[in-house]
Amino acid sequence: MSGCMSGLNQDSSFVLSEGLQQLKSEHPPLLDRLEELLNLCVKIEEGMHIEENFNKLRPAVVEFLAELEPHSEREEGVLFEMMAAYIGREMGPIAVMEYEHDQAKRFIGTFLHNTKNGTEEMAKEQIIHNAQLIKDANYTLVSHFSKEESILFPMAENMLTEDEKQELAARIKII
Template sequence: MINASEELRREHELIKTALNLLEKIASGIVQKVNPDVSDLTELINFVIVFADKCHHGKEEDLYFPSLEEAGIPNHGGPIGVMLSEHDQGRKYIREMKENISGQNSDLQVFADAAFAYVALMRNHIEKENNILFMMGDRVMPESVQNDLLIRFKEHEEKVIDKEKHEEFYALIERLSQKYLH
């Protein structure tokens, strides 16, 4: 049986590569290396669409409610912490987006927000992978897991189609070749 958490963990791997890219580019900005703004724009679009709308959307709309139904608390519990961190991440995403284009853009503010986002999300992913998902795997029955996988696919098709999904993987690979190798 494949657990729903396995799909979320796979997505975390791609997101972690995007975090490495953000960190590398932000470090370059601090060292006065001007980044390719089109790369930043594409990377922030990936974070907004893939990481937040698609991935966090699966968690918030489908996975977390299933965890609650299985007895894992939201308020005052691990789900509430994850939701709060998603909201904090969105704040950093807005700061990054606002500071890469337009006349009021400030790459140093972008870099600061990128560093904060990277630190938050790395810690967040570790908690989900090593605590919350393991709890979910123990308490959610196979029928719920199977239903979640079907609903994940439906959610993804609504947010991004298969072609856009593949484009995001290709984007992260292309940017990795440019910045991480």
Template sequence: MKSSKVVFSAPLQHLMDEHVLLREDMDLIYEITEDMESESGAAVIQLFATLSEQVSAFYDKLKDHSKREEDGLFPMISRHLEVNDRTIEEMESEHEKAEQHLEDFLREADLAGVTIDEDAAGWIAVYAVQALATLTQHFAKEEKMLFPLAEALLSVVEKVELGRLFRD
């Protein structure tokens, strides 16, 4: 699925590798939501419990990944962009949108609690699906545009610093 022939430096490859792992989690979340649609009654409630656990764990992993980008990569790239370039603002906005969908899911699941019914499970699961849709597009943008841009713009020293930031 690699559309570009860019060879990434270690820190950028690290972010790419995280996308692979996050996509595996996203695939599992999507499969659970699909299974919920084809089931009924108690099976939906059980699947929703599994979905809640998966979304919660995924949210934590995504937050860690986003923090690496927002605290390390994005500021470094921004220093090289024109003043009116909105690339990084757009990436941050997509992070916020995806995280908001996940937070909405987790909040509503928590409010519904163990007495959740099939209908509520269905509409709450939509938040997770919305997050996945946002992230699918977002990851593609980062991999096709942002990471190659970073590879071209960042100096060797900046890439070493980025790697150090990721390890800390």
């Protein structure tokens, strides 16, 4: 098992330091919001009150993004930076995590751009296409959070010094 990251968090008694635990504890509320967005998208795709559900989707996406952004900043601006000092950021886990952040934000940003004028000038197919963008963001983020919890956070716990873990906790509290 030497060198295999998949075995890092197999022990259910694995305990994360304060900062890493805070980042992990931010995932469940975000996942709940993602599920709400996904439910609206599925209703739209299935033709259930398309305009009504789509009109609920955009403000829900805006609210979700407002909750996601500080979490992303804590990860990208603090945790990823600290880990990159050890493992770099051009390839490997940090590169993957940053790519997935960018990909999810691109899906959401495209949706928000496309829907800034509501559904007035949109055909049914365009509405469904835009709901698919949020489904794609959902799938990206659900998978991303899982990778963070099973690979990245345990890796950081093993990699960072105690002083760095304290610094991480202090720095993410102010974001």
